[in-house]
Amino acid sequence: xxxxxVNPQVLKWARKSANLTIDxxxxxxKKSVDVIEAWESGTDAPYYVQLEKLAYEIYKxxxxxxxxxxxxxxxxxxxxxxxxPESEFNSLxxxxxxxxxxxxxxxxxxxxxxxxxxxxxxxxFSNFKTWQNYGIKKLSLAIRDYLKTPLQEQKSWDSxxxxxENWRTAFxxxxxxxxxxxxxHDGYSGFCIFDKVFPLIIINNSMPKTRQIFxxxxxxxxxxxETSGIDKxxxxxIDLLPEQxxxxxxxxxxxxxxxxxxxxxFNTHIKGVKVNEDTISSLANTYKVSREVxxxxxxxxxxxxxxxxxxxxxxxxxxxxxxxxEKKGGGDYYNTQSTYLGNKYVEIAFNxxxxxxxxxxxxxxxxxVKMDSLLPFEMALHKRWAR
Numbered sequence: 001x002x003x004x005x006v007n008p009q010v011l012k013w014a015r016k017s018a019n020l021t022i023d024x025x026x027x028x029x030k031k032s033v034d035v036i037e038a039w040e041s042g043t044d045a046p047y048y049v050q051l052e053k054l055a056y057e058i059y060k061x062x063x064x065x066x067x068x069x070x071x072x073x074x075x076x077x078x079x080x081x082x083x084x085p086e087s088e089f090n091s092l093x094x095x096x097x098x099x100x101x102x103x104x105x106x107x108x109x110x111x112x113x114x115x116x117x118x119x120x121x122x123x124x125f126s127n128f129k130t131w132q133n134y135g136i137k138k139l140s141l142a143i144r145d146y147l148k149t150p151l152q153e154q155k156s157w158d159s160x161x162x163x164x165e166n167w168r169t170a171f172x173x174x175x176x177x178x179x180x181x182x183x184x185h186d187g188y189s190g191f192c193i194f195d196k197v198f199p200l201i202i203i204n205n206s207m208p209k210t211r212q213i214f215x216x217x218x219x220x221x222x223x224x225x226e227t228s229g230i231d232k233x234x235x236x237x238i239d240l241l242p243e244q245x246x247x248x249x250x251x252x253x254x255x256x257x258x259x260x261x262x263x264x265x266f267n268t269h270i271k272g273v274k275v276n277e278d279t280i281s282s283l284a285n286t287y288k289v290s291r292e293v294x295x296x297x298x299x300x301x302x303x304x305x306x307x308x309x310x311x312x313x314x315x316x317x318x319x320x321x322x323x324x325x326e327k328k329g330g331g332d333y334y335n336t337q338s339t340y341l342g343n344k345y346v347e348i349a350f351n352x353x354x355x356x357x358x359x360x361x362x363x364x365x366x367x368x369v370k371m372d373s374l375l376p377f378e379m380a381l382h383k384r385w386a387r
Contacts, residue, residue: 004051006066008042013071014059015040019090019097028058060098081191081228092230095185103193103202106179106345109366110198113348113358118197122146123175136251140258143220147174151265155286160209163288167213171201172344176223178216180205180340186321191230192219199223205340208320210290217259221252257296261287266297275303277312291316334380337369346381 015025022040026033029050038044046054055063065072081089134142144151147170157163168178176199183204189211190203201219203212215231222229225248261283269286273279275298283294292313298304338346346367353363364371 001047001049003045004048004066006039006045006051007068007070008040008045010066010068010071011054012040014054014061014066017097018059018094019092020058020094024094025054025058029053060101081230093185093187095183096188096191096230099181099183099202100191100193102181103179103191103200106177107193107195107198107200110177110345110348113352113366114198116197118175119348120173120175122173136254136258137263139224140255140262143255143259147171151262154260154288157288160213160288164209164213167216168342171216171220172342175199176201176220177345178203178342179345180212180342182206187232189231190215190219191228192222193228194223194226206324208290208323210284210288210293211320213288214256214260214290214293217256218252221255222248224255225251257293260289261293261297270298280312332380334369334373334377335384337367337377338381338384341367343385350378 015022020028022033022036026036029036035044039046051066052063055061055066147167149166149170154163157166171178178201180203183206185204186206188204189207190201192199192201201216201223203215205212207215218231219229227248229249229252266283269283277291280291280294280298284291287294295304295309295312299306299309349358349363349366352358353360358366360371360374364374367374367377369377
């Protein structure tokens with residue numbers, strides 16, 4: 001077999017950009033650490049079949065990249081997530097790094113499909129600078145008004161699924177694209193990538209619907225403060241942040257909580273009520289939020305202890321995990337893919353195709369489907385939109 005004349009610097013770059021150690025790669029490849037080190041130092045090289053596994057299965061990169069004379073220049077992803085401590089960023093799993101890279105590709109796709117202009121006639125992010133100096137209540141009211149979603153309408157929604165879809169539509173109609181994906185990691189609920197033209201929010205579809213809703217609003221807070229962010233299930237990293245960045249993280253949580261469960265309205269609902277799991281579940285259903293959000297409201301008011309808060313949240317997280325495991329199974333690929341991409345993005349791609357701005361091959365690439373799957377994909381879309 002012939003060895004591949006790869007650039008060892010690119011090999012090292014690909015590993016580091018995937019947040020993998022040499023030990024990680026050796027384990028995944030079932031090779032010794034010495035072999036991987038030899039490839040990266042240039043004293044040896046992988047065979048072509050080994051390079052294919054490295055490129056496609058481990059680093060998730062096109063194979064041609066490894067023959068480049070120099071490592072490619074990419075945006076400094078780490079710098080954009082400034083409210084995450086460097087130690088936390090460096091420990092992000094490779095799966096999440098891949099999700100971030102996929103999101104950046106989607107952002108580039110939007111620039112190409114929309115000729116560099118956000119298609120939304122009104123754009124929420126155009127007001128970000130003005131809103132940064134608002135107090136939490138005033139800011140939340142301004143955002144709710146801009147999203148054209150009165151509190152009574154929110155309360156009238158019949159399910160968490162309806163709430164999630166309606167909030168997602170409201171975000172996208174205001175210029176913020178919301179994508180979904182299965183992160184295959186319970187520790188991360190989502191993230192956002194700030195951009196003045198195409199800000200993105202990516203949510204972990206494996207999480208409960210109410211957690212996905214909270215994540216959307218938490219990440220919206222990051223976008224308002226013009227920073228990318230990651231929503232972790234455990235937010236103990238906040239204490240490690242510099243004061244300014246810690247302030248932003250706290251504000252993001254406060255914005256999400258006030259928007260979804262306004263303080264004044266919540267106070268009218270809890271007058272004279274006994275705080276127990278039934279009350280918490282009832283209020284969560286009223287606002288279409290998680291029980292954790294309601295429990296946090298009671299904790300902040302001193303109506304439950306920290307030990308009760310930790311005990312109940314741990315119990316609910318365990319329940320959610322068991323529920324997800326029971327639901328595991330294959331679904332309809334086309335429906336899943338269209339759900340991940342969102343109606344707005346899919347509609348833009350098909351519109352450009354039918355206007356002959358992009359080719360059939362480009363359309364398939366934008367939608368991440370094979371060319372011979374475009375027709376069944378479109379048929380599945382029409383069925384979904386007709387419901």
